[in-house]
Amino acid sequence: MKFWRAPPAADAETHGLLLALVAALVALALASLAIGRYPLSLETIADILLGRDIDAPGRATAETILFLVRLPRIATAIMIGAGLSLAGAAYQTVFRNPMASPALLGVSAGAGFGASLALLLHLPTLAVEAAAFCGGLAAVAASYLAARSTRSHSLLTLVLCGMVMSALFQALISLVKYVADPVDTLATITFWLMGSLAKANAADAATAAAPTVLGGAILFALRWRIALLALGDHEAAALGADVARLRAMVILCATAMTAATVCVAGIVGWVGLLVPHIARMLFGMEPGRAMIATATMGALFVLGVDDVARSASIIEIPLGVMTAVIGAPFFLFLVTRARGEQWS
Amino acid sequence: MSSIARLACIALALLLAAAPVECRTIVDMDGRSVTLPDKISRIVTIGPVPVLNGFLFAFGRQQSIVNGLPRELARNRQFVFAPELASRPVVQSSASGLAVEDIVALRPDLVLTMDRAATDKLAGLGLPVVMLKWREPHDIETLMALLGDVLEERQVAADYARYFEAVLTRIETTLGAVDETKRPRVLYVNYRRLTQPHRIAEWWIARAGGRSVTDDGREQESVTFSLEQLIAWNPEVIIVADRGEVEMAMAEPRLRGVAAVRDKRVHVAPAGAHLWANRTIEQPLTILWAASTLHPEKFSRGQLESEMRSFYERFFHMSLVREQLDEILAGSSGR
Numbered sequence: 255m256k257f258w259r260a261p262p263a264a265d266a267e268t269h270g271l272l273l274a275l276v277a278a279l280v281a282l283a284l285a286s287l288a289i290g291r292y293p294l295s296l297e298t299i300a301d302i303l304l305g306r307d308i309d310a311p312g313r314a315t316a317e318t319i320l321f322l323v324r325l326p327r328i329a330t331a332i333m334i335g336a337g338l339s340l341a342g343a344a345y346q347t348v349f350r351n352p353m354a355s356p357a358l359l360g361v362s363a364g365a366g367f368g369a370s371l372a373l374l375l376h377l378p379t380l381a382v383e384a385a386a387f388c389g390g391l392a393a394v395a396a397s398y399l400a401a402r403s404t405r406s407h408s409l410l411t412l413v414l415c416g417m418v419m420s421a422l423f424q425a426l427i428s429l430v431k432y433v434a435d436p437v438d439t440l441a442t443i444t445f446w447l448m449g450s451l452a453k454a455n456a457a458d459a460a461t462a463a464a465p466t467v468l469g470g471a472i473l474f475a476l477r478w479r480i481a482l483l484a485l486g487d488h489e490a491a492a493l494g495a496d497v498a499r500l501r502a503m504v505i506l507c508a509t510a511m512t513a514a515t516v517c518v519a520g521i522v523g524w525v526g527l528l529v530p531h532i533a534r535m536l537f538g539m540e541p542g543r544a545m546i547a548t549a550t551m552g553a554l555f556v557l558g559v560d561d562v563a564r565s566a567s568i569i570e571i572p573l574g575v576m577t578a579v580i581g582a583p584f585f586l587f588l589v590t591r592a593r594g595e596q597w598s
Numbered sequence: 599m600s601s602i603a604r605l606a607c608i609a610l611a612l613l614l615a616a617a618p619v620e621c622r623t624i625v626d627m628d629g630r631s632v633t634l635p636d637k638i639s640r641i642v643t644i645g646p647v648p649v650l651n652g653f654l655f656a657f658g659r660q661q662s663i664v665n666g667l668p669r670e671l672a673r674n675r676q677f678v679f680a681p682e683l684a685s686r687p688v689v690q691s692s693a694s695g696l697a698v699e700d701i702v703a704l705r706p707d708l709v710l711t712m713d714r715a716a717t718d719k720l721a722g723l724g725l726p727v728v729m730l731k732w733r734e735p736h737d738i739e740t741l742m743a744l745l746g747d748v749l750e751e752r753q754v755a756a757d758y759a760r761y762f763e764a765v766l767t768r769i770e771t772t773l774g775a776v777d778e779t780k781r782p783r784v785l786y787v788n789y790r791r792l793t794q795p796h797r798i799a800e801w802w803i804a805r806a807g808g809r810s811v812t813d814d815g816r817e818q819e820s821v822t823f824s825l826e827q828l829i830a831w832n833p834e835v836i837i838v839a840d841r842g843e844v845e846m847a848m849a850e851p852r853l854r855g856v857a858a859v860r861d862k863r864v865h866v867a868p869a870g871a872h873l874w875a876n877r878t879i880e881q882p883l884t885i886l887w888a889a890s891t892l893h894p895e896k897f898s899r900g901q902l903e904s905e906m907r908s909f910y911e912r913f914f915h916m917s918l919v920r921e922q923l924d925e926i927l928a929g930s931s932g933r
Binding site: 431568 | 669670692693694790812814822825829852
């Protein structure tokens with residue numbers, strides 16, 4: 255049963271825009287195959303993609319570049335963008351707070367702490383990823399409970415509590431680094447936390463994709479009920495939603511997605527805050543359309559940024575640095591344009 | 599006795615009492631004037647400890663170093679050259695910084711550093727801090743000359759400068775006119791991080807008859823790049839600073855088409871008093887090793903080994919046995 259009908263005005267126009275967005279993502283992904291430091295002609299790429307069997311010199315290297323270097327990296331960037339944006343949108347809905355985002359709630363720092371602790375104990379990769387998830391969950395729970403215990407209704411309280419948790423988990427990360435064996439473990443932790451797509455392979459793409467696809471599917475299936483949460487707990491319960499369970503489910507999904515991105519790319523800020531806002535501005539609140547738009551725009555943003563990061567110069571620019579440099583001013587611009595209407 | 603004469607006597611006595619140690623002033627590589635005691639027997643090295651210790655080894659001053667190696671460098675081979683370092687107190691680490699009180703308690707006659715923050719901090723406590731710099735390749739000669747003044751061993755510094763130039767000239771002569779196309783494309787890399795960590799490698803690769811693929815006249819010390827960039831450079835020789843990274847690179851399926859991997863020309867740089875590929879007193883040996891790696895037909899391993907023997911004999915006053923030579927050439931592992 256659907257509780258919320260899409261406004262009739264949603265119309266062909268936004269529908270067309272959404273289709274255009276998805277088409278743009280497909281186009282950018284294809285174009286990204288042709289972008290990079292290794293010179294590959296469009297002709298060679300077309301030959302390989304179309305399976306034309308031409309025995310040109312350098313064909314093997316060209317295939318390696320295309321299928322083992324660029325394709326996994328493109329897939330990873332898309333998954334990170336979609337995952338962080340969907341997580342951000344989910345947190346914003348469930349906490350009814352437009353300022354909520356994986357980085358601002360301390361989830362990224364918490365995941366980083368969980369992972370560094372697992373690395374300190376020399377646990378296997380899967381356990382490191384699980385620890386990142388647990389750390390992220392602990393951070394978001396702590397931020398939420400702290401904000402609730404202040405009994406303040408200001409939207410800024412949750413953000414402040416998130417920043418406090420973020421600072422706390424950053425300090426705990428420092429502590430783990432401090433006690434880590436400087437000969438081997440310390441370097442591993444530092445390197446892991448930095449994250450990088452410079453060597454992204456199929457395994458990295460899978461690590462980012464599994465929670466994003468699974469979490470995204472669950473959130474999409476629950477989209478109408480999640481939309482009820484935006485009305486407030488009482489109203490949602492009155493309309494038949496199991497508020498506590500629903501909220502837990504959304505937080506679990508969003509945190510798993512965030513933890514996966516931290517595992518692959520380190521702490522990447524601003525995507526989860528910025529993209530859901532733009533998606534809502536363009537596509538309104540209708541949950542299905544907003545979700546697809548959010549995921550697509552997030553993927554477009556991170557893929558585009560990563561294309562620049564890996565091809566502009568011989569120097570590889572860290573993803574987190576690029577998203578912050580673009581994201582922070584753009585977000586300020588959005589805030590000033592909104593003139594404080596929704597930001598009290 | 600007149601009161602004036604009495605005053606003069608007291609003043610003279612005070613002057614004598616106040617000047618128990620003779621002092622001298624030198625100017626360090628940052629342009630700071632530093633007053634040093636005449637006799638320097640206790641030296642603390644701060645920052646890149648193995649690099650600084652290496653300079654002192656060349657002056658035969660192993661015994662004067664009163665601080666140990668930071669824990670992260672404890673596997674360093676410096677203990678071969680200075681076994682006494684193992685029992686010295688450690689006064690710094692990358693995680694916790696400087697243990698200032700411990701440094702003061704060591705009562706150093708001389709503190710050597712390479713960074714301004716440590717210099718300011720320790721000089722502010724009245725310690726005689728001499729700041730050294732090694733940014734351009736030939737700074738090492740100025741640096742050694744300054745240390746020669748500081749330790750009053752100018753002939754050692756002069757001898758090192760002569761040796762440095764002689765080795766460079768010899769390599770240049772032997773290489774002769776290797777034309778540009780015969781100079782292999784070389785990448786020095788920290789493979790785990792895909793970073794070329796030290797600008798100085800651009801210099802020693804060129805002097806050894808190679809073309810460094812990262813040499814674009816950059817100013818920054820290190821440069822980080824993507825795997826695709828590495829494949830695009832297609833280096834014919836890859837040099838790493840850790841044995842484990844040779845295996846990592848050889849096992850990476852995506853590097854299979856890269857010339858260096860295909861031809862099994864991924865080498866680990868030797869590690870003696872310090873990693874030879876980075877800044878180290880052993881830099882003349884670095885160039886000779888690199889030349890013998892890039893142009894084995896012109897420089898034999900035997901030549902390299904006999905040069906190593908004579909270097910460590912001449913400057914560190916140590917005659918190395920075969921196993922020690924092999925160990926140095928095998929490079930570092932487990933970083």
